[in-house]
Amino acid sequence: SQQGEEDPQALSIQEGENATMNCSYKTSINNLQWYRQNSGRGLVHLILIRSNEREKHSGRLRVTLDTSKKSSSLLITASRAADTASYFCATASGGSYIPTFGRGTSLIVHP
Amino acid sequence: NAGVTQTPKFQVLKTGQSMTLQCAQDMNHNSMYWYRQDPGMGLRLIYYSASEGTTDKGEVPNGYNVSRLNKREFSLRLESAAPSQTSVYFCATNLEWGLYDEQFFGPGTRLTVL
Numbered sequence: 001s002q003q004g005e006e007d008p009q010a011l012s013i014q015e016g017e018n019a020t021m022n023c024s025y026k027t028s029i030n031n032l033q034w035y036r037q038n039s040g041r042g043l044v045h046l047i048l049i050r051s052n053e054r055e056k057h058s059g060r061l062r063v064t065l066d067t068s069k070k071s072s073s074l075l076i077t078a079s080r081a082a083d084t085a086s087y088f089c090a091t092a093s094g095g096s097y098i099p100t101f102g103r104g105t106s107l108i109v110h111p
Numbered sequence: 112n113a114g115v116t117q118t119p120k121f122q123v124l125k126t127g128q129s130m131t132l133q134c135a136q137d138m139n140h141n142s143m144y145w146y147r148q149d150p151g152m153g154l155r156l157i158y159y160s161a162s163e164g165t166t167d168k169g170e171v172p173n174g175y176n177v178s179r180l181n182k183r184e185f186s187l188r189l190e191s192a193a194p195s196q197t198s199v200y201f202c203a204t205n206l207e208w209g210l211y212d213e214q215f216f217g218p219g220t221r222l223t224v225l
Contacts, residue, residue: 031211042115042201042216043154050211088153090214097209098144098169101154 003027004072004089004102012108019076021105023089024069032065032072033090033099043088046074081111112137115217117202123223124192132187132220134202140215142208143185144169145177147198148219154201160185161208192224 004025013019023032031050035043049056049065049072056063062075076083086106090099118133134143141162146154156169158177166177174196176188189196199221203214 033213040219042218043203043214044216045213048211048213092211097211098156098159099214100156101146103151103153 003029003091003093003100004032006087006089006102006105008105009103010106010108012110013079015079015081015109015111017079017109019079019083019107019109021074021087021107023072023074023091023102025072025089025091025093026070027093028067029091029093031092032063033092034061034063034072034074035088035090035101037086037088037104039085046087076107079107079109081109083107084109114138115202115204115215117200117217117220119220120218121221123225124189125225126193128192129188129190130192130222131189132200132202132222134185134187134217135183136202136204136215137183138204138206138215139182140204140206141182142205143179144203144205144214145175145185145187146201146203147171147196148201149198157187157200189222192222194224196222197224198222 004023007022033048034046086104088104090101115136144159145157160179163182202217
């Protein structure tokens with residue numbers, strides 16, 4: 001069963017705009033990860049944030065984690081057509097070292 | 112370095128046929144995983160191998176078997192394929208069991224069972 005659930009399911013924006021997608025989860029986590037999947041390809045790791053961290057940056061990516069609300073957000077600034085992909089959050093919780101993936105947000109960036 | 116490779120890329124089977132999906136990694140990682148991805152369902156874990164010589168069931172193991180042949184290779188076998196096993200299969204690895212670190216994924220195998 002999915003632990004993290006992404007919202008929205010689909011997002012369509014223009015190049016240059018910012019894209020924000022959210023992930024909510026149900027139980028306490030050890031860490032939360034974001035992955036990108038281009039059409040027909042495998043998943044690629046973007047960023048990992050641990051339960052004691054609140055914000056992390058990587059290039060144009062900004063991830064926040066609010067453990068009190070059991071939610072995380074991924075912000076892509078100044079989006080490009082090449083950012084078109086599905087984005088998944090994955091959580092590891094309790095004694096499990098295996099991440100559980102959500103259903104993903106499909107992002108389309110129009111040139 | 113190739114990273115994580117999977118063969119074949121595509122496969123069409125008839126109901127009842129068997130096949131083995133192959134996964135190999137050159138990253139010297141200890142842990143390996145098999146997932147299936149269905150539309151609207153995200154990734155679901157089939158089996159995993161925390162280290163060479165060990166395998167364990169994941170969320171959806173029925174109808175599958177695995178073999179951790181050595182540190183590099185982890186295969187997934189369908190003994191008697193069913194249409195419900197039509198899916199995209201991904202192999203993934205990470206460095207060490209228990210590190211809560213990132214996973215590295217192969218390109219996937221698209222399987223259709225008629």
